[in-house]
Structure formats: C-alpha cells, structure tokens
Amino acid sequence: MFGVSMRTLISPSLAPFSLHLPKPSLFSTALRFSSLTTSTISINNRSPTNSPPSAISTRKLQTKATAVTSSQPLSFSTPGEIHVIVGPMFSGKTTTLLRRILAERETGKQIAIIKSNKDTRYCTESIVTHDGEKFPCWPLPDLSSFKERFGFDDYENRLDVIGIDEAQFFGDLYEFCREAADKEGKTVIVAGLDGDFKRRRFGSVLDLIPIADTVTKLASRCEVCGKRALFTMRKTEEKETELIGGAEVYMPVCRSHYVCGQSVLETARAVLDSSSNKHDVVASLL
Numbered sequence: 001m002f003g004v005s006m007r008t009l010i011s012p013s014l015a016p017f018s019l020h021l022p023k024p025s026l027f028s029t030a031l032r033f034s035s036l037t038t039s040t041i042s043i044n045n046r047s048p049t050n051s052p053p054s055a056i057s058t059r060k061l062q063t064k065a066t067a068v069t070s071s072q073p074l075s076f077s078t079p080g081e082i083h084v085i086v087g088p089m090f091s092g093k094t095t096t097l098l099r100r101i102l103a104e105r106e107t108g109k110q111i112a113i114i115k116s117n118k119d120t121r122y123c124t125e126s127i128v129t130h131d132g133e134k135f136p137c138w139p140l141p142d143l144s145s146f147k148e149r150f151g152f153d154d155y156e157n158r159l160d161v162i163g164i165d166e167a168q169f170f171g172d173l174y175e176f177c178r179e180a181a182d183k184e185g186k187t188v189i190v191a192g193l194d195g196d197f198k199r200r201r202f203g204s205v206l207d208l209i210p211i212a213d214t215v216t217k218l219a220s221r222c223e224v225c226g227k228r229a230l231f232t233m234r235k236t237e238e239k240e241t242e243l244i245g246g247a248e249v250y251m252p253v254c255r256s257h258y259v260c261g262q263s264v265l266e267t268a269r270a271v272l273d274s275s276s277n278k279h280d281v282v283a284s285l286l
C-alpha cells in the first residue's frame with residue numbers, strides 16, 4: 001500500500017531529485033545525471049558472473065544516477081528495499097516473512113534468514129511458526145556479526161534478500177537495515193513485535209518505519225472474544241520487558257480485553273499484595 005503510493009508519486013519520466021528543484025540550483029548544477037536509461041543493470045558494481053543468472057534477469061531494471069563532480073564521477077550504489085511486518089504475537093508475522101522470502105527465492109534470488117538467538121522456543125537453527133512450519137536460519141546475538149558468519153564475499157556478491165525474525169531483540173536493527181538497503185542493495189524483510197506486553201515500543205522495530213518501503217501491521221484473534229487482536233497480553237507476573245515464551249505466557253487480545261485484562265491483573269495484584277502484607281504483619285506478630 002505504502003509502496004504503491006510512493007511509486008506513483010515519482011513518475012518514471014521525472015529524474016530523481018528533480019521534483020522539488022524548479023530552478024537550476026547549486027545542487028542541481030553540481031549533480032548531473034550521466035545516465036537515466038532503464039537498461040542499466042548495475043548491482044553494487046557486481047559483475048554479472050558474481051550473481052546467479054536468474055537473479056540478474058529477474059531484478060528490476062534500475063535507473064542509475066551518477067553525481068558528476070569537477071574531476072571524478074561518483075557512483076551511487078543501487079538501493080535495496082526495506083519491508084517491515086509487525087503485529088502482536090500469533091498474528092502470522094513469521095508465516096508472512098517465510099512466504100515472502102520463499103516467493104523471493106522462487107524468482108531466483110539468493111536468500112538468508114536471521115533470527116535472534118534469544119528465542120530458543122522451538123528450535124535454535126530454524127525459524128518456526130506457531131503452526132509448526134520451519135525454515136533453516138542464522139541464530140545470532142546481533143546483526144553486525146552476520147556478514148562475517150555468512151562470509152563477506154558471499155554477502156556482498158551473492159546474497160540478495162535478508163529476512164530478519166524476532167527483530168525486536170536486535171539492538172543494531174536500524175543501522176544494519178539502513179546500510180543493507182541504502183548502501184549494499186539488499187532487500188531486507190523484517191518481522192517483529194511493534195509493542196511489548198505493556199504496549200510500549202519494543203526494541204527499534206518502529207525506528208525502521210521512516211526508512212521502510214512498506215509496513216504491514218497484522219492482527220490476530222482475541223483469545224477472549226474472537227475479534228481482531230492487536231495487542232499481546234502477558235498472563236504471568238514477570239515484569240521484565242524481554243521474556244521468551246509462547247501461549248503459556250502470552251495471549252493475543254482485542255483493545256477491550258487488553259484494557260479490561262489490565263485492570264483485572266491490577267486488581268489481582270493489589271489483592272495478592274495486600275494479602276501478602278497481611279501475612280507479613282501476622283508473621284511479625286507471632
């Protein structure tokens with residue numbers, strides 16, 4: 001949806017950067033586009049032999065913009081894309097990520113999936129949906145270690161699409177995605193929780209929105225009433241933000257049941273607190 005409207009704003013007949021520059025300016029004089037043809041296939045200066053032939057043939061034809069300085073031409077690398085999938089637990093984020101990644105692979109792209117190694121719920125070496133679908137992945141403590149583990153040469157020359165699951169657990173998410181898409185021409189598909197059990201922003205998933213091509217917010221079904229569920233309720237007493245778990249700890253809920261669930265939990269806590277205080281008082285009297 002966002003992707004479509006972004007594309008219609010910039011008509012193919014208009015050169016990038018020409019939209020808001022009605023008159024020649026210092027900037028536009030310094031920056032001349034040496035080539036605006038759609039026939040240039042330039043992927044991070046890769047030679048065609050470095051990429052799988054199918055990846056070359058199925059890639060979008062790119063417009064190449066070259067800044068011309070007085071002495072030396074400066075080439076921008078071909079930009080990639082960032083797609084963000086958010087929603088509460090059990091809303092199908094991992095399933096959607098897997099579908100999109102497999103669709104990319106069908107077109108001949110080279111793909112890799114990374115997940116946080118904090119999530120040890122089902123299997124460490126695979127991403128696993130709540131319905132049991134599996135796919136091998138790279139379980140990592142942070143994203144900055146990926147290039148080295150994957151191999152710098154393979155990363156630069158042979159990898160097209162990177163999937164990231166459980167994105168809320170990666171502290172370096174923003175930097176990694178920005179560099180991969182802006183500078184390295186990768187398509188990055190990110191799935192993660194936008195909010196935690198208190199509906200606060202979770203990690204830096206939301207920071208990606210200003211640099212994303214598309215954002216998809218999924219919904220689950222409220223476990224109480226069956227309506228659309230946009231929030232995740234924690235059923236246990238733990239207060240820390242990060243707490244790995246599945247249906248034994250969390251449930252998807254609609255707005256009404258989130259709000260009334262919070263007040264039920266608060267009342268239950270107050271009752272527990274006051275009764276434990278009473279016990280303390282009684283114990284101190286004995």
Ligand SMILES: Nc1ncnc2c1ncn2[C@@H]1O[C@H](COP(=O)(O)OP(=O)(O)O)[C@@H](O)[C@H]1O
Nearest residue numbers: 088089090091092093094095128129130131247
């Ligand atoms: N309360 C629930 N407990 C367990 N599984 C659920 C629950 N609600 C939905 N599911 C299943 O989980 C699937 C989504 O799984 P998944 O893609 O792993 O979601 P997410 O990554 O958003 O947590 C749904 O299609 C549904 O079949």
Ligand SMILES: Cc1cn([C@H]2C[C@H](O)[C@@H](COP(=O)(O)O)O2)c(=O)[nH]c1=O
Nearest residue numbers: 088089090196197232241242243244245
């Ligand atoms: C709401 C919430 C969740 N978590 C944890 C629980 C799970 O291990 C993952 C989310 O997994 P899913 O693929 O979206 O089902 O995050 C957490 O640590 N803190 C929270 O507040």
Ligand SMILES: [Zn+2]
Nearest residue numbers: 222225254257
């Ligand atoms: Zn509900």
